[in-house]
Amino acid sequence: VIQLIPVRGLPEIREGDDLAGLIAAATDLEDRDVVVVAQKVVSKSEGRVIRIDSLEPSEKARELAGDERDPREVEAVLREAKQIVRERGPLVIAQTRHGFICASAGVDHSNAPEPGMLVLLPDDPDASARRIRDRLQAATGVDVGVVVTDSFGRPFRQGTTDVAIGIAGVTPIIDLRGTKDRIGYELRSSRVAIADEIAAAADLARGKADGVPVVVVRGLQLAGDGTAQELVIEPELDLFR
């Protein structure tokens, strides 16, 4: 049995806060737990927040924003984007510098520390996950995995699901190629994006509007390590694109 345990009682997170220390104090971690942390609190603790009135919109940002969106917010999106994948009105799907493809290059004004601020993705979410993991280990002595998540839309299907944007002490993909089924055929769906499934599972325990940014996944029998960068697929190899 796997348990999805919401971590309640965390304070509002601000720049410079010891996020891992606060998590360690709020819950009893066990070896092999996977601690799933919403990107928003990671970004806030790292100061990846900007004041919207510090941004001077470019011509392109004004054009995309039209009357429907604050052009300064669109400017933040353009600055965070390595490449614009799709634009429709003020909506922008972009590839981030990490290679992720998501709405607004991950720029978000919801759950910001205060009005007039935007939250950006961490500079290096895999490094964020690793820092949190190391700090949790130092604080508690237990060996846990960490997954940093965000809510991404996706092609072909309605709605968002949470996915892994940074990981540490968790394997991103379980490769079952070569695993035979009961009658000896190789399994078709042979590479499972387990880190994304962990992210999605944790979201079930989070309650989006409740502000529970950390969920512990207990009971996974997983070994391994890796990065969320391994989940990014090169366009030329992407048969679904």
Next chain:
Amino acid sequence: VIQLIPVRGLPEIREGDDLAGLIAAATDLEDRDVVVVAQKVVSKSEGRVIRIDSLEPSEKARELAGDERDPREVEAVLREAKQIVRERGPLVIAQTRHGFICASAGVDHSNAPEPGMLVLLPDDPDASARRIRDRLQAATGVDVGVVVTDSFGRPFRQGTTDVAIGIAGVTPIIDLRGTKDRIGYELRSSRVAIADEIAAAADLARGKADGVPVVVVRGLQLAGDGTAQELVIEPELDLFR
């Protein structure tokens, strides 16, 4: 706390088996549980299985198969496909008649009842979920949700995640539009594909190679109903496509 409980001890499922009755006998269900059932056993119980030697490959199937795949298997894929979305060598990404976009239109030889057989997706996975739900209720008296799942690849990211292809007694999407965050902004990621997150979560407890086709998700505080068809997005509305 949410629990993901694998249901062990189910026999190999064959056409005509009372799948819901077998599930009810193998586990103690509680009101509000969500019973997550892998498509493979649903299809087998419904006889959605064909013998590969009953298929006469078309010219198109031979051409796609080349030397790399059994052309009769490709023929099955073409028959199940409403539209071919992408083809590369023998690999085919297709839209199924249900509107899902996935590898091989869901046709699979792994975990087939015996060698030389292919498993197809259920004709109407939402109807399958509803039948299973009704039968579980009749057998146990408890009111559960049902999610029928398959493992789908997706654009932009490596690996597969399990998604919902049929549901009953579960809402496919939680719409948080209009929900305000703590400082009053509308939440950006406002429509959560909760049925897909349930599917992904259940896969964590399944162990792909272990043959545990049914997982109970306990502790979700969900109401509502709907269909997996509501998760399909029209191409012209699909900003990510």
